[in-house]
Amino acid sequence: MPETATRPQLAYLTAALDELKAKGTHFRLRVLEDQQAPVCHYDGREVINLASNNYLGLANHPKLIEAAIAATRTYGVGSGAVRTIAGTMRIHMELEERIARFKNVEACVVFQSGFAANAGTVSAILGKEDFILSDELNHASIIDGARLSRAKIKVFRHKDVAHCEELLKEVANEPRHKLVITDGVFSMDGDIGPVDKLAALAEKYGAIMMVDDAHASGVLGRNGRGSIDHFGMHGRVDVQVGTLSKAIGALGGYVCGSKDLIDFLYHRARPFLFSTSHPPSVAATCIAAFDILEAEPERIQRLWDNTHYFQGALHKLGFNIGGVTTPATQTPITPIIVGEGRAAMEFSRALFDEGVMGTGIAFPTVPEGKARIRLILTSEHTRAQMDRALETLEHVARRMGLLQ
Numbered sequence: 001m002p003e004t005a006t007r008p009q010l011a012y013l014t015a016a017l018d019e020l021k022a023k024g025t026h027f028r029l030r031v032l033e034d035q036q037a038p039v040c041h042y043d044g045r046e047v048i049n050l051a052s053n054n055y056l057g058l059a060n061h062p063k064l065i066e067a068a069i070a071a072t073r074t075y076g077v078g079s080g081a082v083r084t085i086a087g088t089m090r091i092h093m094e095l096e097e098r099i100a101r102f103k104n105v106e107a108c109v110v111f112q113s114g115f116a117a118n119a120g121t122v123s124a125i126l127g128k129e130d131f132i133l134s135d136e137l138n139h140a141s142i143i144d145g146a147r148l149s150r151a152k153i154k155v156f157r158h159k160d161v162a163h164c165e166e167l168l169k170e171v172a173n174e175p176r177h178k179l180v181i182t183d184g185v186f187s188m189d190g191d192i193g194p195v196d197k198l199a200a201l202a203e204k205y206g207a208i209m210m211v212d213d214a215h216a217s218g219v220l221g222r223n224g225r226g227s228i229d230h231f232g233m234h235g236r237v238d239v240q241v242g243t244l245s246k247a248i249g250a251l252g253g254y255v256c257g258s259k260d261l262i263d264f265l266y267h268r269a270r271p272f273l274f275s276t277s278h279p280p281s282v283a284a285t286c287i288a289a290f291d292i293l294e295a296e297p298e299r300i301q302r303l304w305d306n307t308h309y310f311q312g313a314l315h316k317l318g319f320n321i322g323g324v325t326t327p328a329t330q331t332p333i334t335p336i337i338v339g340e341g342r343a344a345m346e347f348s349r350a351l352f353d354e355g356v357m358g359t360g361i362a363f364p365t366v367p368e369g370k371a372r373i374r375l376i377l378t379s380e381h382t383r384a385q386m387d388r389a390l391e392t393l394e395h396v397a398r399r400m401g402l403l404q
């Protein structure tokens, strides 16, 4: 037996895994053997890949690859320290300045990931006496940041601005800070958060407004500037979070806002203070990505054209892609709601066996009874690939009784 076999102390983990297996929601990691591309190989099988967040195909754009290689040659593979000790390289500063210019804000701080950006920021700017008003479907990194802050958390119903106002009224007489926070695009359903209405509400009640644009970065707004640009709310959102890990194609997260907000995060955000900064290649890659967003807007147009084509076809075939009369999704994120966790996982596996990669997602990532496969289009999928995927989706769904 290998030395690391489970000892009795951890036997309860084995029991928990057995429970997942009995429920049919246990999974093995699928292993990508080549590049994150529209057609690629997972576990030795060629598939049409509808599961990645590589919205604009930037994860393997030649200019980004060149930028990463050149930065590695010049600056090495690692930064050697956390930002505040000795690990702030010139190229880290250049990336922050590049993003601030792109987003039309005073300043920007880059974190190691979008998760670190959210968790690190919410927990840094709020404390025990403060209040957080959070959409019930906000991302896990916001929830964790809220918990770490020890502020009082009030959850409003999904996109329910009136409910958020009720909660704001409840704390209107409290002297402490209040934060209203929403995802710009919700990652499991693809719907857009009411950023304009919530920001107006936050203003009315003197609350801080924060938006997590992980799935809106590179997707929504002019040249992919995000949901604040989409709604024309420049200057009215105090804390804008974005990710560099999805459409931007590399890795990282960032916070945009006033100079003082960013300076404060330099001093107090724990992932910034206590975790090593990006390799220079990552920073260089991201700078090249923002250049492409500005130089090649046709990528974003292709992404939306593909999205409309594919979602229209699914809707016509009779798939439940969320929503009642019209699809709930407003972005390339395309859920196919199946219901039961086991059925969603089986659907995903059957699709994979027939050459379509679409991830099965069950509780606790989505509510019980709302299990689904989630598909994401990219600008790089061809019409022929989409048609082949649609055919496969239809015949597998019919065979499994998921489609009449």
Ligand SMILES: *Cc1c(COP(=O)(O)O)cnc(C)c1O
Binding pocket: 113, 114, 115, 116, 118, 139, 141, 183, 185, 187, 212, 214, 215, 243, 244, 245, 246, 251, 252, 253
């Ligand atoms: C993916 C995601 C994050 C985390 O971003 P990473 O850069 O992958 O850590 C945060 N918020 C939302 C809404 C996301 O979808």
